Structure formats: C-alpha cells, structure tokens
Amino acid sequence: MKNSLLLSGCLFLFTGLQAQDIQRSASDNPLITKLDSAVQAALQQFISDTGRQGVSAGIFLHGQTFIYNYCQGDAANLPNKYTLYEIGTISQTFTGALLAQAVLEHRIKWSDDIRKYLHGAYPNLAYQGHPIQVKFLLSQVSGLPYLLPAIPDQLTLPEDTAIARMTRSQQGYTKANFLRDLHQVTIDTVPGYRIRYSNTAAQLAGFLLEDIYHQSYDQLLKKYITTPLHMQRTVTVVHPGIPGLAVGYSQLGVATPYNPSTWTAAAGIYASVEDMVRYAHYQLNEKNPVISLTHQPVFGDSTTSNMGQYWQITKTESGCRKIWQSSATFGFSSYLVMYPEQEISIVLLSNESDHSTQQAQEAAAQEIYNAL
Known part of the structure; x- marks a missing residue:
C-alpha cells in the first residue's frame, strides 16, 4: 500500500x-x-x-x-x-459478488442445498424437508440465527454490556468452533420466506467460498474485486x-x-x-x-421492495x-x-x-x- x-x-x-x-x-x-x-x-x-x-x-x-x-x-x-x-x-455485498462469481464459474448453484458444501452431516439445517439454498445466505431469509455463538438478549442489552459480552464470546472463536456450533442450530421456519438478519449466514457463505476455491476469503477478495478495481485501501x-x-x-x-x-x-x-x-x-x-446476478431479487415484492445478494432494492418516485x-x-x-x-x-x-x-x-x- x-x-x-x-x-x-x-x-x-x-x-x-x-x-x-x-x-x-x-x-x-x-x-x-x-x-x-x-x-x-x-x-x-x-x-x-x-x-x-x-x-x-x-x-x-x-x-x-x-x-x-x-x-x-x-x-x-x-x-x-x-x-x-x-x-x-456492507462487507456482505462483497461476499455476494464472490458467490455470484462462483455461480458463473459453475462451482456452485444458487439453488443448491448448502449442506452439499459442508463436511459432515447437518440434518438440522432444514425445516420439514426444505433445505437452506445458497441464494438465501445473503438475502437474510436463511433462517439461521443472528450470531454464533449465541448471546442471549444480545440485541436488547445495554451497549457497554453488549460490547463486552460480544468481545468475550469471540475471543479464540475459530472456523472450527463455528462449524461445530452449526450442528446445534435449529431452523424454525421454511427457508426463503421470512426476513431475519443473520451474521451467521454470511459467515457461512464466506467459509463455503473458501472450501470451494481452496483459497482464503482475503485471497478471493483480492483476486476478484480489490486488485482489479485498484482498491489499495481495502483490507480484511x-x-x-x-x-x-x-x-x-x-x-x-x-x-x-x-x-x-x-x-x-x-x-x-x-x-x-x-x-x-x-x-x-x-x-x-x-x-x-x-x-x-447480485442485483436480481431473491425475496420481496418484485414491484416495490426486494432483497438481492445483500442489496436492498426499492424504487424512487x-x-x-x-x-x-x-x-x-x-x-x-x-x-x-x-x-x-x-x-x-x-x-x-x-x-x-x-x-x-x-x-x-x-x-x-x-x-x-x-x-x-
């Protein structure tokens, strides 16, 4: 730099x-x-x-x-x-672009069950036979929880308490810990039908990309986005x-x-x-x-408000x-x-x-x- x-x-x-x-x-x-x-x-x-x-x-x-x-x-x-x-x-829009790149390279499909790209069995990542599709991970309709590891009442805690608990919970927390805890997740609605903000879903999308490409997220970001765009002041x-x-x-x-x-x-x-x-x-x-591809609606009313790959899409007057x-x-x-x-x-x-x-x-x- x-x-x-x-x-x-x-x-x-x-x-x-x-x-x-x-x-x-x-x-x-x-x-x-x-x-x-x-x-x-x-x-x-x-x-x-x-x-x-x-x-x-x-x-x-x-x-x-x-x-x-x-x-x-x-x-x-x-x-x-x-x-x-x-x-x-806003980082998730970068992840959406990387996922779209993988789709266009035929490494993954939007409609794929995410479990296709996970090692081990995750029977819990579905609801009544309806799996989480790849395209749901960055459109906030996956059904996955807000955060792993879960922090009770995280969104309602006083700010200083929330920061302290979040910091403690993430100390030493690794990708392996995340994938372990993913086994304990419960999906309580059909994926693709209800908006629920989820950092977990976006983290998982990043981990899937790393496994698909056998490269780190940072390497993929540089290869497909920041280096071609001369974004020398963008880091992870x-x-x-x-x-x-x-x-x-x-x-x-x-x-x-x-x-x-x-x-x-x-x-x-x-x-x-x-x-x-x-x-x-x-x-x-x-x-x-x-x-x-990332601007195509995944969820919402196609005439007024939609979710793309972590883009919100509306219309002006x-x-x-x-x-x-x-x-x-x-x-x-x-x-x-x-x-x-x-x-x-x-x-x-x-x-x-x-x-x-x-x-x-x-x-x-x-x-x-x-x-x-």
Whole structure:
C-alpha cells in the first residue's frame, strides 16, 4: 500500500472529542459548486449532532468522483480519502459478488442445498424437508440465527454490556468452533420466506467460498474485486498500528473494538471512501454478469421492495431503482446507495455508531440526491 500518501497532515484516529469541541466542526469542502453546497447542507447537519466524530462522503456522478470529509472539533482530526473505516455488513455485498462469481464459474448453484458444501452431516439445517439454498445466505431469509455463538438478549442489552459480552464470546472463536456450533442450530421456519438478519449466514457463505476455491476469503477478495478495481485501501485484517485506521466510537463516546477476524465475510472489511466509490462504480455496471446476478431479487415484492445478494432494492418516485445497504457496528456506521439508471452513487462512512446514525446517514444521502 502507498502508506506514504496517508500522512497528509491529518490525524486519522479522530481522538475522543472534549465537550468544548462539540459545537465546532471542520471540513475540506471547497463550497464552490451546487454539489458542494448540497453536501455541506446535508453533512453539516449530520456532523453537528452530539457524539458524532468524523464522516467521509464519496459521490460518483455521471463519470466523476467527488470526495468530502467532515469532523467535529479541529481540522487536525479531519479524515481524508485514505482513512480506513470498518464497513460492517456492507462487507456482505462483497461476499455476494464472490458467490455470484462462483455461480458463473459453475462451482456452485444458487439453488443448491448448502449442506452439499459442508463436511459432515447437518440434518438440522432444514425445516420439514426444505433445505437452506445458497441464494438465501445473503438475502437474510436463511433462517439461521443472528450470531454464533449465541448471546442471549444480545440485541436488547445495554451497549457497554453488549460490547463486552460480544468481545468475550469471540475471543479464540475459530472456523472450527463455528462449524461445530452449526450442528446445534435449529431452523424454525421454511427457508426463503421470512426476513431475519443473520451474521451467521454470511459467515457461512464466506467459509463455503473458501472450501470451494481452496483459497482464503482475503485471497478471493483480492483476486476478484480489490486488485482489479485498484482498491489499495481495502483490507480484511487490521491492527491499531495501521496508518490511517480510524478508531470507532460508541454513542457513549467510548472507543470500541474492531470486529473479529472470523466475521470477515459478514462484517469484517475495512475500506477508504475513495475505494468505496470505486466499488460503487463497479456495482453500477450491470453489463457485468456478476453485478447483474447480485442485483436480481431473491425475496420481496418484485414491484416495490426486494432483497438481492445483500442489496436492498426499492424504487424512487420517478420509478428508477434505488439499490442500497447500510451498516452499524459497535463504533462505525456506513451507507452506500446507487441509482443505476442515473449512474449515481453515494457513499457515507462514519467512525461513530448510535441508534440514530444509520437513519441520519440515509437522510443525508437522500438530501444530496434530491439536490442533484
């Protein structure tokens, strides 16, 4: 990686802000064009909320890329286009693209029973004779649980308690542990008929890919996506010493741990806003059979709202498709939306997560889109 490019006078760690900094913000927005003004209106409102740290925006508009960065406090804390953010469950769209690649290479079929690719017997991974099909793993209708190992009441626990329990449960937890625990899973509905968010399903998709190709997920990601797209600031393994790696913060203003490495296919990719705009541009090209396949509806009402391979698909008031996904981890929030018919995409990455961040990002992106 070109780390020499990263140290351009910015502190990427977005160190915890003091109370007196809350009312101040900084930006590299030049405020010259109509787009600049639209971004300023949307992101100034976003960053001004108490608890926000930093946000990077990438916009692909009719063949051109525009990048903006904002932060609370002084300009010394400002991120830039190289800053690494945890993109959480948007990682699953990468996994969907890799699965589509495997389908096109005839290594796997969307309609296959997932047990065809698992070693050992898993009679529990079906409901009344209905198996989990490959295509259900990344459309949130597999019926698999939210997480392995399961943590009782994980989604309702106080934030600090949830983070602590999650961290403890994942320490030393390996792929072998995951596949062992998969034997204990109970499917309680016909797969393909009910939305239920599942990190487990996406993790399993990543493990299946590794077994099918006899390569690691990281190797597959580089081979099929990040290297061809020149995404030099997209990684799956991080440590605090990586230049430009943002620190994530909870709504309490506390620095949070990064997602465990076993979550790579589900929520463990880290990327810069510049790379994510490249990725969004790649996703706009539906002449690419991989992209076309991942944008095909798997579940939902074909006329209004659908799930593709971890893409949510809706329509604008004018009838254009809106393909999007959002994510919130313990310390990061992200949002990516595309309008293929209009060749527009918007990416928002933030190193803070609370109960309103995802909705605020979606609202900011919508405000920018409405102004175009």
